[in-house]
Amino acid sequence: xxxxxxxxxxxxxxxxxxxxxxxxxxxxxxxxxxxxxxxxxxxxxxxxxxxxxxxxxxxxxxxxxxxxxxxxxxxxxxxxxxxxxxxxxxxxxxxxxxxxxxxxxxxxxxxxxxxxxxxxxxxxxxxxxxxxxxxxxxxxxxxxxxxxxxxxxxxxx
Amino acid sequence: xxxxxxxxxxxxxxxxxxxxxxxxxxxxxxxxxxxxxxxxxxxxxxxxxxxxxxxxxxxxxxxxxxxxxxxxxxxxxxxxxxxxxxxxxxxxxxxxxxxxxxxxxxxxxxxxxxxxxxxxxxxxxxxxxxxxxxxxxxxxxxxxxxxxxxxxxxxxxxxxxxxxxxxxxxxxxxxxxxxxxxxxxxxxxxxxxxxxxxxxxxxxxxxxxxxxxxxxxxxxxxxxxxxxxxxxxxxxxxxxxxxxxxxxxxxxxxxxxxxxxxxxxxxxxxxxxxxxxxxxxxxxxxxxxxxxxxxxxxxxxxxxxxxxxxxxxxxxxxxxxxxxxxxxxxxxxxxxxxxxxxxxxxxxxxxxxxxxxxxxxxxxxxxxxxxxxxxxxxxxxxxxxxxxxxxxxxxxxxxxxxxxxxxxxxxxxxxxxxxxxxxxxxxxxxxxxxxxxxxxxxxxxxxxxxxxxxxxxxxxxxxxxxxxxxxxxxxxxxxxxxxxxxxxxxxxxxxxxxxxxxxxxxxxxxxxxxxxxxxxxxxxxxxxxxxxxxxxxxxxxxxxxxxxxxxxxxxxxxxxxxxxxxxxxxxxxxxxxxxxxxxxxxxxxxxxxxxxxxxxxxxxxxxxxxxxxxxxxxxxxxxxxxxxxxxxxxxxxxxxxxxxxxxxxxxxxxxxxxxxxxxxxxxxxxxxxxxxxxxxxxxxxxxxxxxxxxxxxxxxxxxxxxxxxxxxxxxxxxxxxxxxxxxxxxxxxxxxxxxxxxxxxxxxxxxxxxxxxxxxxxxxxxxxxxxxxxxxxxxxxxxxxxxxxxxxxx
Numbered sequence: 001x002x003x004x005x006x007x008x009x010x011x012x013x014x015x016x017x018x019x020x021x022x023x024x025x026x027x028x029x030x031x032x033x034x035x036x037x038x039x040x041x042x043x044x045x046x047x048x049x050x051x052x053x054x055x056x057x058x059x060x061x062x063x064x065x066x067x068x069x070x071x072x073x074x075x076x077x078x079x080x081x082x083x084x085x086x087x088x089x090x091x092x093x094x095x096x097x098x099x100x101x102x103x104x105x106x107x108x109x110x111x112x113x114x115x116x117x118x119x120x121x122x123x124x125x126x127x128x129x130x131x132x133x134x135x136x137x138x139x140x141x142x143x144x145x146x147x148x149x150x151x152x153x154x155x156x157x
Numbered sequence: 158x159x160x161x162x163x164x165x166x167x168x169x170x171x172x173x174x175x176x177x178x179x180x181x182x183x184x185x186x187x188x189x190x191x192x193x194x195x196x197x198x199x200x201x202x203x204x205x206x207x208x209x210x211x212x213x214x215x216x217x218x219x220x221x222x223x224x225x226x227x228x229x230x231x232x233x234x235x236x237x238x239x240x241x242x243x244x245x246x247x248x249x250x251x252x253x254x255x256x257x258x259x260x261x262x263x264x265x266x267x268x269x270x271x272x273x274x275x276x277x278x279x280x281x282x283x284x285x286x287x288x289x290x291x292x293x294x295x296x297x298x299x300x301x302x303x304x305x306x307x308x309x310x311x312x313x314x315x316x317x318x319x320x321x322x323x324x325x326x327x328x329x330x331x332x333x334x335x336x337x338x339x340x341x342x343x344x345x346x347x348x349x350x351x352x353x354x355x356x357x358x359x360x361x362x363x364x365x366x367x368x369x370x371x372x373x374x375x376x377x378x379x380x381x382x383x384x385x386x387x388x389x390x391x392x393x394x395x396x397x398x399x400x401x402x403x404x405x406x407x408x409x410x411x412x413x414x415x416x417x418x419x420x421x422x423x424x425x426x427x428x429x430x431x432x433x434x435x436x437x438x439x440x441x442x443x444x445x446x447x448x449x450x451x452x453x454x455x456x457x458x459x460x461x462x463x464x465x466x467x468x469x470x471x472x473x474x475x476x477x478x479x480x481x482x483x484x485x486x487x488x489x490x491x492x493x494x495x496x497x498x499x500x501x502x503x504x505x506x507x508x509x510x511x512x513x514x515x516x517x518x519x520x521x522x523x524x525x526x527x528x529x530x531x532x533x534x535x536x537x538x539x540x541x542x543x544x545x546x547x548x549x550x551x552x553x554x555x556x557x558x559x560x561x562x563x564x565x566x567x568x569x570x571x572x573x574x575x576x577x578x579x580x581x582x583x584x585x586x587x588x589x590x591x592x593x594x595x596x597x598x599x600x601x602x603x604x605x606x607x608x609x610x611x612x613x614x615x616x617x618x619x620x621x622x623x624x625x626x627x628x629x630x631x632x633x634x635x636x637x638x639x640x641x642x643x644x645x646x647x648x649x650x651x652x653x654x655x656x657x658x659x660x661x662x663x664x665x666x667x668x669x670x671x672x673x674x675x676x677x678x679x680x681x682x683x684x685x686x687x688x689x690x691x692x693x694x695x696x697x698x699x700x701x702x703x704x705x706x707x708x709x710x711x712x713x714x715x716x717x718x719x720x721x722x723x724x725x726x727x728x729x730x731x732x733x734x735x736x737x738x739x740x741x742x743x744x745x746x747x748x749x750x751x752x753x754x755x756x757x758x759x760x761x762x763x764x765x766x767x768x769x770x771x772x773x774x775x776x777x778x779x780x781x782x783x784x785x786x787x788x789x790x791x792x793x794x795x796x797x798x799x800x801x802x803x804x805x806x807x808x809x810x811x812x813x814x815x816x817x818x819x820x821x822x823x824x825x826x827x828x829x830x831x832x833x834x835x836x837x838x839x840x841x842x843x844x845x846x847x848x849x850x851x852x853x854x855x856x857x858x859x860x861x862x863x864x865x866x867x868x869x870x871x872x873x874x875x876x877x878x879x880x881x882x883x884x885x886x887x888x889x890x891x892x893x894x895x896x897x898x899x900x901x902x903x904x905x906x907x908x909x910x911x912x913x914x915x916x917x918x919x920x921x922x923x924x925x926x927x928x929x930x931x932x933x934x935x936x937x938x939x940x941x942x943x944x945x946x947x948x949x950x951x
Contacts, residue, residue: 018282034200035193039368039418040450044881047368075193084191092187095845098853099676100190101368101418107191123613130890133881135368135419136676138852139889141845 005067007031008077014064023067024048024059027074035075035104039133046132049105050074056112058131075104078111086156087111090149091142098136106132110146118153120146174758177689178909181845184681185698186674197416198388199372199447206374207236209436209446210284211429212274212291213455214266217874218313218525219295221264224274229287234279236440238291243439248401251427253394253530255321255333255492260402260431266295267315267490268527269875270455277436277444300525300874304464304485307331307522315490315523323496326798333488333521334496336503338801340575341514346479350470352554358467358543359940361866362487363460363857365532366886367675369418371428371456372447375437382409383434388417390424390673393707402431403438407703410434414701420675421857422531423457425712426493454879458493458530459867461486461521463502465543471551475565479514480507480575484540486529488521493530495521500645501536504576504796504805508544509586509638510566515575517801525874527867531712533857534639534916538923541637542941545924549633549931559928560590560634568638577802580809583902585837589813590636592835592898599817599831599894601630616819616826618890627823630830633928636813637920640806641913642715646795649715649807652706653723654699654785655731657691657777664760664773666691666728669699669785672708672720677915678846679716683724685842690728691735692757692773706787714810714913717842722908723788730784732757739776791906808904812836812917814855814925817893820933825945827863829891829926832856835898839912844899851918852895858922860887863930866942 003014003026014030024041027033027050036059037047043058050059051073059072078085087110090096097103106129113120113128120128125146126139134142176182189195226238241249241263249263250256262273274291278284301307301315308329315331323334347353373387382405389395392412400407417424429446436444448456464485470478484502488495503519519536532538552562567586573579602625604614610624617623643649654669666687674680684696701708708720736755739762744750753764762770796803817830832855841847864885868877878884903910923941931938934948945951 018280020282028200029202032202033193034196034202037197037368037418038199038447038449039370040881042450042880042882045368045450075191079192084188088191091191092183095181095183095849097184097187097190098678098849099367099369099417099419100186100195101197101676103190104193123611126889127613127619130888133368133886133888135366135421135857135886136853137849138854138856138895139887139892140852140895141849142889 001065003064003068005069006071007033008073017064019065021064022060023062023064026064027059033074033076037101037104039101046109047102047105049108049132051108051112056109075107078107085111086152087114087149090145090152094141094145094148096137096141096145102132102134106142114150114153119150174688174692176685176694178685178842181843182681182685184678185684186680195416197369197418198386199370201374201386201415201445203374203376203443206443206445207277207279207440208281208284209433209444210276210288211272211432212288213270214262214273216266216295216297217269218298218300219266220298221262221266222294222296225292226274228290229276232283232287232290234283235276235287237277237436238274238287239435239439240274246402246404251398251402252492253426253494254496257316258491268525275432275436277440301331302524302526302871302874304522307524331523333492333523334499335520336499336796336801337799338503338506338515338517338575340577343479343481343514343516346514347470349472350478351473352551353468353470354547354550354554355468356547356550357939358465358546360463360539360542361861361942362462362869363532363861363865364454364867364884365421365423365457367419367421367423370448370450370453373415373429373433374443374445375433376443377437377441380409382411383437384411385430385434386413386415387430388415388424390420390675390712391710392671392673392701392703394710395427395430396703398427399431399434403434412703414673417673417675420711421533422535422712425531425710426458428456450881451879454876458528460532460535461488461498461529461539463539465539467543467547469547469551471555475555475557475562477510477512477566480512482506482517484519486519486521487524487526489524489526489528491528493528494535495530498536500796500805501640502540503801504574505537505638505640506540507575508541509568509584509636509811511568511572517575526869527876533854534919537637537639538920541920542924545635546927549928560594563636564590576796576805578804578806582808582904582906583837584809584811585900585902586636586811589811589835589837589900590634593813593815593833596815596833596896596898613890616821616828617824622824622826623821627821628819629822629933630817630819631929631933633816633925633932635921635924635928637917639714639810639917639920641718641808641810642713642790644793645805646793649709649719650787650789651708651720651723652785652787653720653727654705654783655687655724655727656781656783657731657735658781659774659777662774663695664693664777665695665697666693667697667699668724669705670708670720670724671701671703671705672716673701673711675711677711677716677850678843679720681846682717682721682842686721686724687728690725691732692759692761694760705785714915717911718907718913719790722790725908726788727784727786730786731782734782735776738780739771742776743771808907808912810912810914810917812921814921816925816929818926818929818933820930820948822934822948825948827930829859829893831893832859832922833896834918835900836914836917837900837902837912838914839904839907840901840910841899842909842911847899847914848897850915851897854915854918855895855922856887856892858919859892859926862923862926862941863943864891
């Protein structure tokens with residue numbers, strides 16, 4: 001089948017999609033956007049987190065056909081042209097990236113949380129990111145990164 | 158919520174060229190990783206590529222009566238189906254130390270999930286369906302799953318006709334390796350003991366659970382060779398094992414490191430490397446294989462589960478008299494790293510304590526359970542869980558504070574290990590305990606707020622199981638010792654190629670090693686070393702591949718020490734050559750070229766007095782300097798097979814933890830409130846990365862304390878929970894704040910005085926959490942992980 005969707009603001013078209021394919025597979029293998037990751041493919045790890053019409057979802061659990069006509073934002077869509085998004089820069093600065101496999105999903109989830117809740121408490125951050133597994137960092141630097149991004153955002157206003 | 162979450166560190170050293178060692182420079186791959194552009198091994202793509210799929214055994218132990226690939230081959234889109242009979246040479250097994258692992262099963266499978274056949278097809282789903290159409294007829298065999306069944310006189314032998322070098326000293330062919338460590342006279346020491354404490358402990362099977370699944374892309378080449386892009390921990394070890402199976406000389410098997418999504422020991426053994434190459438060579442097309450999470454649980458070795466029996470004796474004044482221990486590690490169906498795990502568990506089996514009279518025996522079994530091998534801290538992790546539980550028990554018997562008791566027995570520089578080897582660098586065991594105990598405690602009842610209980614900070618969390626009722630706090634301490642680098646006489650070297658030249662008017666250094674960057678930040682550190690040694694700002698890190706010599710494994714906390722040491726050494730040789738060029742070109746202009754100690758700093762050649770002699774760009778104009786050199790740490794020697802005596806280790810790493818937990822004693826739910834760590838790192842080359850390693854290692858220790866265990870059915874030896882739905886690793890809600898106190902006591906034998914750091918925090922984290930839960934509940938708790946039923950008695 002053919003799937004039409006908007007990805008990171010650009011209309012996209014995927015052909016020869018098998019009905020069982022996930023949105024994650026279409027993004028990674030058919031649209032050349034491998035930024036969204038494939039750590040568990042069963043909705044447990046959050047590494048494939050994208051926004052579907054604004055809502056964070058595990059793209060591995062979304063059938064490609066369900067994305068027909070909808071807007072998808074992936075990690076590749078966070079940066080503005082040449083400039084990193086504040087949450088991306090904060091992850092680098094705080095040392096929140098080690099192997100980096102969880103990073104794309106965490107960035108999409110954290111970015112969405114900060115949009116809803118610009119001054120999150122630590123408990124708010126932990127709750128919002130509890131669907132994103134990281135095996136390298138012990139999450140402390142991720143907490144630092146989100147706090148940093150929130151602080152920079154507040155200062156910037 | 159005023160409790161500080163920052164990280165107190167005590168790091169002041171630095172270098173004189175910006176971005177050098179001692180600074181928290183940022184990862185060179187950071188931008189690629191946050192934009193999604195960094196190519197992991199599962200992201201690789203090649204025009205016209207096929208997808209590989211592995212068919213694995215559905216039973217743990219069976220004869221293979223027949224394999225019928227006909228239906229699979231007939232499926233449209235399928236290009237190849239290969240079994241044992243299709244292997245191109247007589248070399249059909251591989252292994253890190255003992256070549257006992259079949260590339261594809263031959264007549265028999267020995268564990269659940271063993272590879273039986275491989276498929277290549279034009280779509281991953283087609284490959285999966287084709288694999289499902291392969292008909293394998295099994296005749297099941299009885300399984301051996303523990304020491305009693307594996308070493309029974311009539312036990313089925315996992316490997317008949319063993320010829321490896323351990324078979325001569327093991328008491329049963331289902332024992333991979335046995336290492337006794339005997340020192341002093343335990344019988345006499347026991348007579349001196351005022352208290353004797355015994356315990357039997359069980360350590361569960363942990364999974365590395367790296368997030369990037371096993372994957373790679375094999376591309377056939379015109380000369381009949383193959384190029385493999387792969388996520389691994391050691392390119393040259395893979396190459397050495399692959400080349401004879403493929404029937405290709407090593408120079409026709411090219412290896413390039415693809416992006417690695419974590420490792421933690423789980424990528425030391427081969428996974429899909431040979432399978433992808435076989436399919437690529439057979440079909441003449443590029444072949445990509447990516448495991449899903451279910452397959453990943455079968456596709457790599459796990460941490461050895463263990464049974465540990467300990468006896469500790471002590472005098473009334475709180476001095477250990479002796480330690481007697483027996484450590485039984487389950488290695489599963491194939492050897493993998495089992496012999497080295499036995500070596501660590503036995504030689505470090507008393508922990509970081511001074512004990513003169515020791516009798517330890519460690520063995521690893523062959524069973525039909527999943528193969529076990531390397532995972533962060535191996536051998537030392539299991540032992541630490543048991544000896545630290547024992548230390549608490551003895552302290553309680555003596556009526557001593559557990560930290561005080563540990564400090565009275567703490568090893569120091571000069572202490573002899575039970576192997577007779579002196580610890581010849583700082584061993585600040587008592588100091589680390591003092592520091593971790595001195596850190597501020599998290600406030601009591603921090604879940605309370607003006608709006609009632611914040612259940613997110615309570616045991617059970619958002620399940621809303623308690624608002625504080627039935628919740629009891631406990632505090633526990635632990636400390637551990639881990640060897641750094643490959644031990645027991647292994648020739649543990651690394652190679653670095655460093656080039657220096659002028660590019661665009663600027664001096665630039667290029668560092669080329671085969672080091673596997675698995676997330677630890679080795680690439681960051683290599684650039685820092687080059688800046689410090691060569692005085693340049695711009696450093697290019699060449700992709701890791703086999704066109705340069707081996708860098709050894711990214712494991713055993715060794716890469717910054719050994720490959721970092723190789724980069725430093727190569728830089729020093731480059732510097733000498735640069736100065737020779739400088740003397741040739743400019744020596745006649747200034748006498749200091751001949752007489753002064755010269756340094757490279759800030760893009761210039763300077764004297765140790767700070768006088769500038771020349772710009773590096775001028776010295777290197779029209780010249781390029783390149784050095785490739787191997788570098789070794791001090792040699793080690795094997796342990797005596799009867800007594801365990803020998804200088805087997807090169808360096809040690811020490812960490813101490815304090816765990817604060819809150820336990821819902823009615824439901825058996827645990828919330829770890831804080832896990833504070835103090836660690837000696839010798840020298841923090843990159844403080845930010847050091848703290849990141851400590852916090853990550855600490856969290857993996859938390860996982861094995863209260864969450865993580867691969868459950869293997871004891872009657873069928875089948876894995877029951879191969880998914881992230883059923884095998885739980887800590888989420889951000891399960892993980893507490895982890896304040897870290899970094900101590901830097903230089904090891905004069907190591908580059909910059911540094912210590913390997915990656916593993917030590919994984920050791921003491923687990924027993925600290927267990928001690929805290931015991932403190933809260935008063936229960937004995939002799940196994941890890943602790944599950945709710947262990948706390949409620951249901």
